[in-house]
Amino acid sequence: MERDTDRYRGLTRRALMLGGMQVGLLSTLVARMYYLQVLESDRYSTLADENRINMRLLAPSRGQVLDRFGVPLAVNQQNFRVVMVSEQARKIDRVLTLVSEIVPLTDADWRRITREIQRKRAFVPVTVKDNLSWEQVTMIEVNAPDLPGVSIEVGELRSYPYETSTAHFLGYVGAVSESELNGDPVLALPGFRIGKSGLEKFHDANLRGVAGTSQLEVNAVGRVIRELSREEGQPGRDITLTVDIGLQQYAQDRLKDQKSAAAVVMDVHTGGIYSMASNPSYDPNLFTTGINAETWEDLLSDPATPLTNKVIAGQYAPGSTFKMLVALAALDSGIIGPRHTVHCPGHMDLGDHRFHCWKRGGHGTLDLVGALKHSCDTFFYDLARRIGIDRIHDMGKRFGMGQRTQLDLPSERPGLMPSRDWKQANLGKSWTQGESLIAAIGQGYVLATPLQLAVMLSRMVNGGFAVKPHLTRQVERGPAEQTAWPPMGVNKAHIEMVIQGMNAVMNQPDGTAYKMRITEPGFEMGGKTGTSQVRRITMAERSTGVLKNDQLPWRQRDHALFIGFAPLRAPRYACAVIVEHGGGGSAVAAPIARDLLLEVQRRDSARGASQVSSAEGAPEPSPTVPNTSPRKVGG
């Protein structure tokens, strides 16, 4: 069978060729393997890790805000929420019904839960209810065997234990809005809160901290398999304030009876603010969980503006509290001497216009101290006529008027300190002398915030140092507050004169606020009343008799102002009070200031029993001191 041999030989040859081809093809597989697994291995390893490793941010714990004695004012509360993993719960409706017997669920809750269960993957926990009470937490833990897939998670919720007392300077935190996303990934975390106003906003960077990261291994559908590594973040820094929460609560409570009022107490040497109260207030805790529209609408539409911190954002004509500045400007100019006197017949005529003093019959002849004591308008008309507005403006600027005090709090307003240039630039008209006269009694264009008035007073009574106010005593691991301030170069003797004037206001029986003085020995105060006129009194009205304040509608009544300091001998605290539409400064604002100054001194542990003898013209009961406010004449 020759043929078969040939055939066999041919087949063998072809079989070997075929085998060779196959080996060749298998070699390409090996080559491909070499390419993928040796040459490109690093790239693919990275891709594999990107597939399986999920970086998750760990929200840092927000720093606390403490008062000057370490009392926490803004804290993080544990927020317990009950969550459910639907794949473990299986019979979702039955489990939810059982949960609702412990934690009541509204129809809206049910709808939200159902929606989330449908949208999320079965192994992702769905929040059933937030903000559980301890009882509810324990009830759920106890019933855990009957509640498959249900568990308790702990989150953090910002809480303000002093509620309305601290709202105006602490502010509040809230959810991050679109415009606040700045690339910091922690902001994108669900439920992350940032400072929205007040110190929470001002110190947000310090309070926020640094996010940690957790590397999680996930599978193709995103289920977490295990944690590979964890890098703890850095909790936010604690902020210690200069505020004394005891005094703050006292102040806020003291203002409660006034429809709209504000008060600030600060240290005249350090600039540290002891209390900053503004009434009405609001509960910042409403904002941390998301305020409902109705409450928000109410807060916005309230004419007493509960959302505004009037200490820094309320601008008022300072009224007679401004007179010390005019006196200092006049003395500083050298145009008048310390013995300068003015005769007050109850008015002063300038051209064909008559400017009235608040006292119809006039004060007679007064020197500077007497003018301050009686708050005589004519005396200061005279000064203004002599020195002009620009000298007043310059002195005002030195004492912090018409500019932001650079307080460590957002939304501070600058007030207004007018001058010739200012009027020309802003109103396009030249200044008139009549306007100088009006400005000299703190009316007209002049505007100041209560904080500016407190700063002005502080700079006078601390011996002429340019103190600046602040709320932050220390940021954790940061430098301590600034307490030394540069001298302003104002003549000490001049300052002594206006202090004498403020002493007389309080402590001489015929002073405008004698009835509101502090009688406790060693705690005596000095101060100055003010009334900020809200409406213009027309000539027609004047002829028929000026209406009393309580005959006017609330919104047209005068603002009552008072600034005061204590103790008299070695001033340490300055206080400014505004009662909007409160009428006269001595009747409404002065008692508040007195109580605050007394309280702050009582709380001062550093002050021993060493009693400084009271001021010269002190406690001698006097017959009557005008209880109603002095009335100014608008130009």
Next chain:
Amino acid sequence: MSGDLLGHQPELTLTEKLWQINWKLILLLTAIASIGWAMLFSAANGNIDPWASRQAVRFGAGICVMILVGLIDLRIWLRLSYPIYGVALVLLIAVEIVGEIGMGAQRWIDLGVIQIQPSEIMKIAIVLALARYFHGASLEEVGRPTFLIAPLLMVLAPVGLVMKQPDLGTALMVMMVGGALFFLVGVRLWKFAIIIAAGGGSVPIAWQFLHDYQKNRVLIFLNPENDPLGAGYHITQSKIALGSGGISGRGFMMGTQSHLNFLPEKQTDFIFTMLAEELGMIGGVCLLLLYTLLMAYGVIISLRCRNQFGRLVGLGVTTNLFLYVFINIAMVMGLIPVVGIPLPLISYGGTAMLTVLFGFGLVMSVYIHRDVRITRRTMAGEM
């Protein structure tokens, strides 16, 4: 060849046949299969259920079938060649009529007790039929073009039917096995060139007759990257798994791509990826060497056989194995489009396992009956 001179056939008793069972072949198959069990054990995160245990049982059953097939005389297989081919072809037509939709294409016939996949039977049947046809062919006959028309039709008929399912992977395999057998019997290379040229030339014409959805299917088949969430995703993840395995792998049961389910079908078509991820290039090359060893042994057994039918069957089955291995691994490595061909003996699944072990049963039969001489005349008379 001294056998021709003796002029008689040695008849083997059953005992002799049992003694002749090639344990080396079984050992090689078991070695490969046990790698499969290990990978299935890993795929189930360290459990023999649900895959490894069942696969082992199937392998045991498959080995029994293999031995049974091996004990059956080659001449009986020769006689059954055409009937088996005929039945397979009828089943392929039947699948068009009663076939159920499975794996996205009509491939299965449900007989109630078992589901059969006629295209798998065809992979063996085409080998038997062509071996039968060329068994008696002299070199002169093979050189005659008219002689090749019948076997060409034998190949093209099932290829057409399988492609219509559409199961292009299997169609390709049947065609290539056929081509390999044509090559082995000595068909001139220029004839292959003509067929390939003709086939290539007819594609644009055939394209005109296709429906839009058919064209779409072909396009996706040719370019799976157009389907990023489907086959494109699979192949990308498969390449990542392979690449991240590196030289020595991530360690047994430590493959992240496979265990975290980024790798699809890790227990079936993409099991080689998982093996290469966990055991690295070393593991992959070792497996390829085992397959090569098995194929080389198949070729040796085939060439030692004294009859043309046995040689062709043995070489055909070996080629079949090669095609399985090559297409599967080239597919998971992104060298060719995803066509759904499993890795024989390793991928989870009974059909391919049975096909391969049935095929090696025939190889066993070739080995046991290697000295049986089958004359062309006798054979022709028997038909």
